[in-house]
Amino acid sequence: MFDKKNKHYIIGTNSPMKRKIIYFFRQKNLELIECDTEVERAVSTLLPTNDRNRKQQLVIITHPVSNQLFIIRSSLSSYDIQPNTNYADQSMIDIYLADHWFDLLNRNKEIDESQAEILQALKRMIDHYVEHPPKEVYVKENITPYLQCSDQIAVVGLGYVGLPVALGFAKKYNVTGIDVDLEKLALLQCNHDPSGQFSSDQLAAAHISYTDKGTALQTCRYIIVAVPTPITWNDEPDLTFIESASRLIGKHLAKDTTIIYESTVYPGTTEDICVPILEKESGLRSGIDFFVGYSPERINPGDDKHTFETNNKVVAGQTKHVCNRIYDLYASILDASVYKASSIKVAEAAKIVENTQRDINIAYMNELSIIFGKLGIETSEVIKAAKTKWNFNPYTPGLVGGHCIGIDPYYLIYQSKQHGYHPTFLSNARTVNEGMPDYIVQSLLQIVVKHKFNLKDLNVILLGITFKENITDTRNSKSLAILDQLLALEFHIQVCDPLADPVVFKNNYDMDLLPLNQLTPADVIIFSVPHALFHTLDFSKLTNKGSIMMDIKGVLPASVANQGIYWKL
Structure with missing residues (x-):
């Protein structure tokens, strides 16, 4: 130029x-x-x-x-x-x-x-x-924002969060998807989504370039980080993936690049951990040579209504100028509103609060379901009555697993302890939700004993092993925690989940996932994950006379509930 x-x-x-x-x-x-x-x-x-x-x-x-x-x-x-x-x-x-x-x-x-x-x-x-004069000149008629369709955007991490983000930006910009999982990349390059969220046609239309090479970052004006942030064996934050991603980015970071973290972290992670790594690996200065922001992910796997494009977005930057730049980037492709948080730490904290609030509310309902179970009161009837009040927020009891709601509160608990305060309320909510598989199995045993079933010959069907309905992800699934206890009791178990990966399940449990048409009638059906494809299931073909039906989320109609011994949270 x-x-x-x-x-x-x-x-x-x-x-x-x-x-x-x-x-x-x-x-x-x-x-x-x-x-x-x-x-x-x-x-x-x-x-x-x-x-x-x-x-x-x-x-x-x-x-x-x-x-x-x-x-x-x-x-x-x-x-x-x-x-x-x-x-x-x-x-x-x-x-x-x-x-x-x-x-x-x-x-x-x-x-x-x-x-x-x-x-x-x-x-x-x-x-x-x-x-470094550019090889070609990109022009655009009329006065428009500085964002151009020619801008190159990289998304690091192509899982349940990163892939929807990449597809969203690919509708307007040139997108490079980067992941270290070569098997996943091979599938994506063939327009197959291993997570099952998107069709082959959707992937083909996106024209995303997939690679595991960090050199692809050198030409990107924006880099969005959407890698997992799990916990360790002792329930503390595991920042291995986000630190590794930051090192990769730092090694190939060009000047004037803006890095936006979407991964869920405790407040301070972006500026106190990620930025020093970026500076060390690149030799560049944050806020001068490159810029950093944060925009917490709000992807809800299995939810076709609340998508990346339709969810309201929170953005933050290390300065107001950076925040404005990130705001313009997301606003250019989203159908929803974009909110500017006052700081990166505020945006990080907001994400933790969103998920922790849900964890607490479900824990409250779970504890109520335990209490009402002992009192002989139906929890669902109590909730129906209570929500007639204008300021009652209805939640339902259930299993809390996966890589968000069941993980994120530990990040806030950890950071709070680091600053000298032990958050008993948050910790107790986690204890309640983590204990629900135990409670369900104990409830089953009480019913079995009460109705004089033969424990040695008990035949159990477990329907659903993913961490929530209508997805393929089994990470931190509490249905699998139930399965572990059933196996320890040496019951005869049939497991069915058409959405879960049968190869992974076979490798982990040395048993097969059975298709629906191979299930035989059982003494107990634990309806753990209500996938949509289970809604038309004829449960009468899966039960014996007087079978136990454990409807974890209480979604089955009365016609099914009346077929035998019925239990729900």
């Missing part, structure tokens, strides 16, 4: 910024010509006015060959330029914008940036384009 073969033109009043820009160009031995008054007037008609009805002082640099227009703000007054604004006399000059330069213009609301910071950013851009 800026090289010694071309002339460059500058338009604007004789401001300090204009003089410094001229100085920068002369340092690079680049020809810079001041435009005449006629051209200046033509461009001036396009510029917004401030509250005093005076034209904002802007410096405009044009490239005569590519007809690109670069606008650099020369005052700290706030203004917005919207893509659909009808600008007078726009036909007098063809306006095209380069991707990197327009971010100096696109400032939504006021920002905390000094003239020196803006000039420093400008100088870095001039240096970059003089030394």
